[in-house]
Amino acid sequence: MTTTDTLSYQKKDFVTSQEVRWCPGCGDYAILTGVQQVFATLGVAKENFVFVSGIGCSSRFPYYVDTYGFHGIHGRAAAIATGVKCANPELDVWVATGDGDALSIGGNHMIHAARRNVDMTVLLFNNRIYGLTKGQYSPTSERSKKTISTPFGSLDTPFNPVNLMLGAGATFVARTVDTQLKHLKGVLEAAHAHRGFSLVEILQNCVIFNHGAFEHIAAKQIRDDRQVDLIPGKPMIFGKDLDKGLKLQPTSIEIVSPEEATVWNPAGATGANAYRMSMGDERGLLPVPIGILRSVARPVIDRDIHEQIAGARERLGDGSLTDMFQAGDTWKVG
Amino acid sequence: MNPSATADRSLEQLEEVVIRFAGDSGDGMQLTGTQFSNTSAALGNDLATFPDYPAEIRAPVGTLFGVSGFQVRFSARDIHTPGDAPDVLVAMNPAALKVNIADLKKGGLLIVNTGNFGAKDLEKAHYDHNPLDDPSLEEDFQVVKLDLNEATIQACAESGLSSKDALRSKNLLALGLLYWIYSRPLDTTERWLEKKFGKKPEVLAANLAALRAGHTIAENSELFRTRYEVAPAPLQPGIYRNVMGNAATAMGLVAASKLSGLPLFLGTYPITPASDILHALARYKNFGVVTFQAEDEIAGISTAIGASFTGSLAVTTTSGPGLALKAEAMGLAVMTELPLVIVNVQRGGPSTGLPTKTEQADLLMAIWGRHGECPMPVLAANSPADCFWAALEAAKMALRYMTPVLLLTDGYLGNGAEPFRIPEESELEPFPVTHYTDAERFQPYSRDPETLARPWAIPGTPGLQHRIGGLEKADITGHVCHDPDNHELMVGLREQKVMGIAKSYAPLEVFGESSGDLLVLGWGSTFGSIRGAVVRSQKAGKKVSQLHLRNMWPLPLDLGDILGRFDQILIPEMNRGQLARVIRGEYLREVVTLSKVQGRPFTTAETLAKIDELLG
Structure with missing residues (x-):
């Protein structure tokens, strides 16, 4: 892979000729801008990026980023991306997916990509609704939600994506918000720097079918009190004037003064603290964690696959067709 | 060794033999059959095998549904199927006997392990009496009753294994018997055992002892009156190995x-x-x-x-x-x-x-x-x-x-x-594939004029960044495109590309006369049984030919012409007539279906009977 500091790109180098077809006001536009800006700075040759997606509004993403792109079928983005990365670990693989694509029809592939620790960055656009199919509730929709497919209210209990991916063994899990560009870019850079499977949940507003779904977390006037940015090695502080802290107690999470706040460590052996934080309290008193919930090192399967092959070649020699045919008992006729 | 015992007995040449090993799914019948096949292959016989095992990994011991079988046909001539009815049945328990005895040829050799014919074993196989006491058994078959369990325990006495563990080698004792009867050397299996159990010396010793004991028992006892040989088959010259389809x-x-x-x-x-x-x-x-x-x-x-x-x-x-x-x-x-x-x-x-x-x-x-x-x-x-x-x-x-x-x-x-002739280097022509690199001319959905293939440009190639996916593509550029005329064009192009592959096929080869009363058309694994039946019909003077398809879609361009040269067309298929539907649909040609959906391949006899029925 050509990863060099001498590569200088600008955002426009990652813009394609395709007309962007998201609804006006969709949160996806901001995410696209963030990705294009970040790609320009990563020092990766643009031909080495591969953007893979499934089906849904967010899965149109690859068409708008001027890299190699693959728009797959519903739910299979993580599996297709796994094939790309395991076949060629030199590539810089990204996935764009939504809450329906990743957690409903594609749930199986997501948990397995996480457990295998395939080195790729998954952007999970969570708008808590099915947009492209016009407004059915999704696996992250809150219980009792009234939608076109649940006129009397949904009876499903939602997934918390961060929490689910922690359970699946993801080695990097983060959360950010579509409207907070600076934060989003910082998280994308950290996710990219992580060696292994990185999951970034992006709270994303669907203006048509679920407008304001995250207002209670992301609205400008309240967000400083409703969010806490988890920064590795920094105390968990929040509030407009950074005047509040979070302290992890044995059986609870308490709001304390900034001086008493727990210093956030996303690399704990068990991930228990990340799990506790991820459970959240979005309608209660505690702020919702954004930032880096988990970041821990573990063997990366795509590299290991090729190391195993290299090891076998070293030990057994590079296999030839003659070796293959002559293995086992042979005999001669004539 | 007792040379006189051997000398007393006659040595007969056979053209071919079909053996079926049958036992409990834990008895190692697949292994036994595979070893017999490998040894016979190494002797130069042509052979074909048919493993038939239950879906359960370890079905309850002794049950009818737990019976595992392995049929091997080895021959001094070119063969294409594992044979219809076995000449020899090795039955390791009553259940194996019950499931398989109806298939054994009249007068065939039946080797029974009497060590597993206790009251409980009989009950599990739903026998209300011991079938070995049945006089008709001896009338119909040459029955050899042997307590393989006891013989195995004795043979393995010095291996260091317990009797229970030693008993697991009884399949090798049976194999040793068969090796003697059909004049096969032990060395292929001995080498295999040494490789497999090299790290478990006791197990290796027991297995080797059982194998050799089987051979010795057959040699020294009077159980088997005749010893047989099956000469090597006149296969195409070359280096051969035995191969299973999945491995191939x-x-x-x-x-x-x-x-x-x-x-x-x-x-x-x-x-x-x-x-x-x-x-x-x-x-x-x-x-x-x-x-x-x-x-x-x-x-x-x-x-x-x-x-x-x-x-x-x-x-x-x-x-x-x-x-x-x-x-x-x-x-x-x-x-x-x-x-x-x-x-x-x-x-x-x-x-x-x-x-x-x-x-x-x-x-x-x-x-x-x-x-x-x-x-x-x-x-x-x-x-x-x-x-x-x-x-x-x-x-x-x-x-x-x-x-x-x-x-x-x-x-x-x-x-x-079956034996696989290892291809010569000249038969394996390299066909180097290079990925597209020309950034000046690249269009993801442009096409090679001859094959209509689009360029294969892969990530990592500078200047060729592009996006593809499941949405309909615009011709040439590959951009997402919902235009009605473009969709029709692209549907047509994809079809034209695939249908055009038929132009690359080698001409079809009809086995037998190029026209006649009946063409037996087949595909896939029915090849061997059809070939056997057609050869016999041809020998009987019938105007029957065989055509076997490799390319199921697109169909070969010369197929219609060949179909037209025969009065009748018979298609044996292990389904309810699927190729028949394709042929009718593509050529408006009436065909006769011979259908079998029993989870088992056709026998040559079944195909032959249908040919005879059609030709009267």
């Missing part, structure tokens, strides 16, 4: 990887009877093969599609239920026009059906079973060794035409074995 498929794919210069990527999910292809490829790590055991069938093909996008020779393997799950992703591969080999080792369906038994009922699904207008070439292998050539051909076609290709084999081919 794996070798064909590795060969395609080597000859194309592309790394092989297998994305798959375990499923009977296809898993052995994964097992075989997983051992070829030093050939640069990536085997990825995915979380499910869909991920199997999806990872393969991802690998194909990056430039690998990508493969997914499965059996019927898995093919159903992969259908949507196959459509994606058709739309993105990426090379991909999909191997379907067919089994009895629908649903879980008969997972360990064979069938050919996925043909229509293979040709038509996707949504939308979704053309895909379909190939079929016709014998275990032919799986090698069919897999190589499928990969070549996929790479040349930038298309997914579906290869149909079946459980009978996958698990069956």
Whole structure:
């Protein structure tokens, strides 16, 4: 892979000729801008990026980023991306997916990509609704939600994506918000720097079918009190004037003064603290964690696959067709 | 050794023998049969095998449904099937006797392990009396009753194993008996045992002792009056090895990887009877093969599609239920026009059906079973060794035409074995594949004028960044396009590309006269039984010929002409007439179906009977 500091790109180098077809006001536009800006700075040759997606509004993403792109079928983005990365670990693989694509029809592939620790960055656009199919509730929709497919209210209990991916063994899990560009870019850079499977949940507003779904977390006037940015090695502080802290107690999470706040460590052996934080309290008193919930090192399967092959070649020699045919008992006729 | 004992007995030459080993699924019958096959192969016999085992891994001991069988036919001439009825039946317990005795030829040799004929064993096999006491048994067959359990325990007395553990070697004792009867040397099996149990000296000692004891017992006792020889078959000169169909498929794919210069990527999910292809490829790590055991069938093909996008020779393997799950992703591969080999080792369906038994009922699904207008070439292998050539051909076609290709084999081919002539270097022409690099002219959906293949530009290539996916593509540029005329154009182009592959086929070869009263048309694993029946009919003076198809879709261009030269067409198929529907639909030609859906291959006799019926 050509990863060099001498590569200088600008955002426009990652813009394609395709007309962007998201609804006006969709949160996806901001995410696209963030990705294009970040790609320009990563020092990766643009031909080495591969953007893979499934089906849904967010899965149109690859068409708008001027890299190699693959728009797959519903739910299979993580599996297709796994094939790309395991076949060629030199590539810089990204996935764009939504809450329906990743957690409903594609749930199986997501948990397995996480457990295998395939080195790729998954952007999970969570708008808590099915947009492209016009407004059915999704696996992250809150219980009792009234939608076109649940006129009397949904009876499903939602997934918390961060929490689910922690359970699946993801080695990097983060959360950010579509409207907070600076934060989003910082998280994308950290996710990219992580060696292994990185999951970034992006709270994303669907203006048509679920407008304001995250207002209670992301609205400008309240967000400083409703969010806490988890920064590795920094105390968990929040509030407009950074005047509040979070302290992890044995059986609870308490709001304390900034001086008493727990210093956030996303690399704990068990991930228990990340799990506790991820459970959240979005309608209660505690702020919702954004930032880096988990970041821990573990063997990366795509590299290991090729190391195993290299090891076998070293030990057994590079296999030839003659070796293959002559293995086992042979005999001669004539 | 007692030379006089041997000298007393006659030595007879036989043209061929069919042996069926039958026992409990824990008795090691598959291993015994495989060893007998390998030894016979090394002696130069032509051979064909038919393993028939239950779906349960360890069915309750002694039950009828737990019976595992392995039939091997070895011959001094060229053969194509494992034979109809066995000449020899080795029955390790009452259940094995009950399940198999009806198949044994009248006058055939029956070797019974009396050590397992206790009251309980009989009860489990639902016998209300001991069938060995039945006088008719001796009238119909040459019965040899031997307590293999006792003989094995005695033989292994010095191995250091307990009697219970030693008993596990009784299959090798039976094998030793058969080796003596058919004049086979022990060394192939001895070497195999040494390799397999080298780290377990006690087990090795017991197995070797049992094998040799079987041989000695046969030699020194008066149980067997005659010893036989089966001369080597006049096979095409060359170096041979014994091969099972699934292993041959794996070798064909590795060969395609080597000859194309592309790394092989297998994305798959375990499923009977296809898993052995994964097992075989997983051992070829030093050939640069990536085997990825995915979380499910869909991920199997999806990872393969991802690998194909990056430039690998990508493969997914499965059996019927898995093919159903992969259908949507196959459509994606058709739309993105990426090379991909999909191997379907067919089994009895629908649903879980008969997972360990064979069938050919996925043909229509293979040709038509996707949504939308979704053309895909379909190939079929016709014998275990032919799986090698069919897999190589499928990969070549996929790479040349930038298309997914579906290869149909079946459980009978996958698990069956026969001698495989190792190809000469000259038979394996390299076909180097290079990826597209010309940034000046690149258009993702431009086409090669001859093949209509689009360029294969892979990630990592400077200047060729592009996006592909499942949405309809604009001609040439590959941009997303919903234009009505463009969709019609693209549907047509995809069809034209696949149908055009037929131009590359070698001319069809009819076995027998090029016209006549009856053409027996077949595909896949029915090849051997049809060949046997047609040869016999021809010898009887009938105007019968055989045509066996490799390319199931698109159909060969010269097929219609050949069909027209025969008065009647008979199609034996292990389904309810699927190729027959295709032939009727494509050629408006009436055909007769011989259908069998019993999870078992056709016998030559069944096919012959139908030919006789049609020709009167």
